[in-house]
Amino acid sequence: MAQPYSYRRRPLVEPDWRRLPGWRDVTQTQWASAQWQRAHCVKNVRQLREVMGDLLSEVFYADLERDQAQRATMSMLLPPQMLNTMVPATDSPMPAAGTAYTRAFMADPVRRYMLPAFSDRRTDWPSHPHATRDSLHEHDMWAAEGLTHRYPTKVLAELLSTCPQYCGHCTRMDLVGNSTPQVTKLKFDLKPVDRYAAMLAYLQATPQVRDVVVSGGDVANMPWKNLEGFLIRLLEIDTIRDVRLATKALMGLPQHWLAEDVVEGMGRVAATARSRGVNLAIHTHVNAAQSVTPLVAEAAKAMLGAGVGAIRNQGVLMRGVNDSPEALLDLCFALQDEAMITPYYFYMCDMIPFSEHWRMSLAEAQHLQHAIMGYLPGFATPRIVCDVPFVGKRWVHQVDEYDREHGMSYWRKNYRTSIEGADTEALSRDYVYYDPIFTLPESGQAWWRSQGDAAAAHDAAVASAAASRAASRREASLV
């Protein structure tokens, strides 16, 4: 029977890295080494040119260079493993060097978000007027440095501010990675050892928190013995029942998670978690089916073999990357069928600067959610979620009201974040999320054009909200 999506099982393939001029002589042993991968990451246009040679035309290198100078919110950092999945040429002949290859490279979904070029971005509205650096206000909700307490029973612990790979759309662009010409990154003030101690002290003193997302950055960049030391101390806190380790490197640098010391160390952590009845999981971040290679599946299985209870994927929904039911379902089946990674969430891309070309409207996200229902097992059918500022994750169909003309959706919440203890309106207020302006009908676009300096108005609103929150905190401390 014909169906809108036709399922077929596809074996995973590791693209041959020796097809790329700079890696012609790289051996299997080198490729499998996490150390070799880290030492050969591509960090700038010169290094990309050394790998790709004349496969790519000069126009592309100039386009990339311009983006790095004028738009990029993340610096370039690509492990060979990830670069090798661009234009993988696994089921079609490799395009000819020059124009044909460059065209294929430009159209590649992994390239589109890991190596953004200036010509990818919109010129009408490169940023939404209400886009902000820390669009989820995680920093505002730090209970200790790097520990975001946004939901009643769970926290996010940002242990470090680096990753083995930097994604162009990173929602933590405020803090994560090296500064770019456009963005000077925040720095942690405290020494890591003091920060971790402060986080653990807060968790010890706050028994209503039962779930910790141990993140960054990416925990794969933390020396294993430091990460293990933190996790063992975390597992000593009786009230912690769920620990989730966040690492995109399971896909971007699977060699790290296959290293002997890491697998053994994870075995020790998982055994401790099991003996204390704590659920230990890994959450990864894969956005395109071609990123799921045999090495990624091997790393996932090594972690499950070491005793991790579950591995789940939290992808990001992006235009040009995974914006069709086919792209989403192909990815979900590659994860679920071949790598034992459960498709879990797709987040709508957050409202950070220069992300408009990736962002999709709520209506588009709702359409995609509808289109992917019914193909995967229910437990592996990902929810597409909108992370609404000051609210948190909401399924895209949970919207309260939706003004499609102006691209404004209104959301409610059922709990207070850690900064709203004395805010009596927090649970009755509407919180707004904005569609990309170029997706609106002409009347809506004209309305936005007529708003003048909407960004300044937004800044004023945010400042007054911050002042009222500070006042309520002051009042609370006087009671």
Ligand code: SF4
């Ligand atoms: S791995 Fe995660 S934290 Fe690191 S750059 Fe990518 S999205 Fe940001």
